[in-house]
Amino acid sequence: YREIMDWAGAIDVKPDYRMRPGVLKQFCSNGEGVRDGYRRRFVETPGVVAGKKNMIGTxxxxxxxxxxxPAVIEELRQITKATWSIEGDEFDSPLALSRVMRQLACGFYLRWDWPDGKPDFEWLEARKNWNCDVRDILKRSRKGLDSPLLVYLAAKAGRINVPSWAPWAAVRDRPVPPTVPVWKDxxxxxxxxxxxxxxxxxxxxxxxxxxxxxxxxxxxxxxxxxxxxxxxxxxxxxxxxxxxxxxxxxxxxxxxxxxxxxxxxxxxxxxxxxxxxxxxxxxxxxxxxxxxxxxxxxxxxxxxxxxxxxxxxxxxxxxxxxxxxx
Missing domain, CATH: 3.40.50.300 (P-loop containing nucleotide triphosphate hydrolases)
Structure with missing residues (x-):
């Protein structure tokens, strides 16, 4: 497992997260970079079928x-990035923010479509507070708490104290309403x-x-x-x-x-x-x-x-x- 993690760190797709190859260079032939060495060892592994895809003439x-x-879209984009929310709905992670920013780039965003037009305000408030707390925890980048799922598991197990957890746990299993697009432009x-x-x-x-x-x-x-x-x-x-x-x-x-x-x-x-x-x-x-x-x-x-x-x-x-x- 340790060797697998070392290889993963050395060839990470993101340069900012890539580790120095260190002793892994011992597994590379002369002139090979660590990714070249990894590729050679990968394709030489018994049972692995890896060939180059054919290029076509076109x-x-x-x-x-x-x-x-449009100005209305750009203004909403800036507000959404600054507040990490849209229509009062807080985001719990950069991924959630990115999802909405990509919607706005197309001229719309999704909002809840409540049955009979009656919002579940208790669910909305608990979700908003929980997402806000999760985001604050993620900002601190604590080890083992670097994703919404890990924060959820830690709060559920009682390993961390999150004030908004109990109210959210009481309502989180309620049916999630469908969404409808709100077109701005x-x-x-x-x-x-x-x-x-x-x-x-x-x-x-x-x-x-x-x-x-x-x-x-x-x-x-x-x-x-x-x-x-x-x-x-x-x-x-x-x-x-x-x-x-x-x-x-x-x-x-x-x-x-x-x-x-x-x-x-x-x-x-x-x-x-x-x-x-x-x-x-x-x-x-x-x-x-x-x-x-x-x-x-x-x-x-x-x-x-x-x-x-x-x-x-x-x-x-x-x-x-x-x-x-x-």
Whole structure:
């Protein structure tokens, strides 16, 4: 286990968390970096099948588009970041904040849709106070308390005293209400429609509310959960990254628009591979993506870091690394 943790620390995808390789260099051949050594030992392990993915002759161009952010969206973004809340709902972690910031980048956010319009104020208040306390604990970065789950387990076991735990424990198992989108400005809907009207292609979405709104406004074919885009031949289609981004053969399209970048390099590779794949007849496949907020722009950096990690440790050539990025 110790050796596994040492390797994990030495090859960590995030440079800020990467440990010095130290004695692990002893396992590397002359001229090998620690990731190179890890990859060689990994692929030489009996039972491991790891080959390089085939590159195709079609070029790949990845281009950032920057739609104009409306003032109402930018103002709400700044307030949300400053208060770590939206509509009075406190966030318990950077991940929860990031989730809402990505929604706002699309022009909306999700709020609770209470049955019969009657909010459970006791549940809301307890949840708000608990999330606030969890966030304060995470800020202190105490060992063993560096995630909302670990804080929850410690409070439940009585290992830490959190004033808001008892009220939250009393109501946390109540049914969570569904959510509905609150649209502040449809600027990304409009930008995606303009993109599709120009030369056609696939409009990829991660937020169901966004995909449904584009489809409702245009009546373009919409492929979400429970559908299959393989047979689509319409000039423009709207596809869920989650439902259609893996295992689909969409090489009859060569233009892609990512309304929101995926959160990992692995997912990006899968989406890119739907059109940039054997059987693609176009000379060039394009992947446009909206990078109009700092969060979205940073996502591309994370995707590249993930891709470098995968390519260097497993030998799989990653599309984002050999593509032309504009």
């Amino acid at each position: 070029s790949l161009v990845i281009q950032k588009l920057i739609p104009q952010v 449809p600027f990304i809907v409009n930008a995606a429609i303009q993109w599709g009207q120009k030369d056609g292609g696939i409009i990829w979405y991660q937020h169901k509310a966004l995909g449904e709104r584009i489809a409702k406004k245009t009546r373009w074919p919409h492929y979400g959960a429970g559908t299959d885009a393989d047979l689509a031949r319409d000039p423009v289609i709207i596809c869920s990254v989650k439902a259609q981004g893996t295992g689909k053969n969409l090489q009859h399209y060569s233009r892609n628009l990512l309304t929101t970048l995926p959160g990992s390099g692995q997912v990006f590779e899968q989406v890119a591979g739907r059109t940039h794949r054997p059987g693609q007849m176009a000379d060039e496949v394009t992947i446009d993506w909206f990078g109009h907020t700092s969060e979205l722009a940073a996502s591309m950096g994370s995707i590249i870091e993930d891709a470098e990690f995968i390519q260097q440790t497993k030998g799989h050539v990653q599309k984002v690394l050999y593509a032309t990025r504009i």
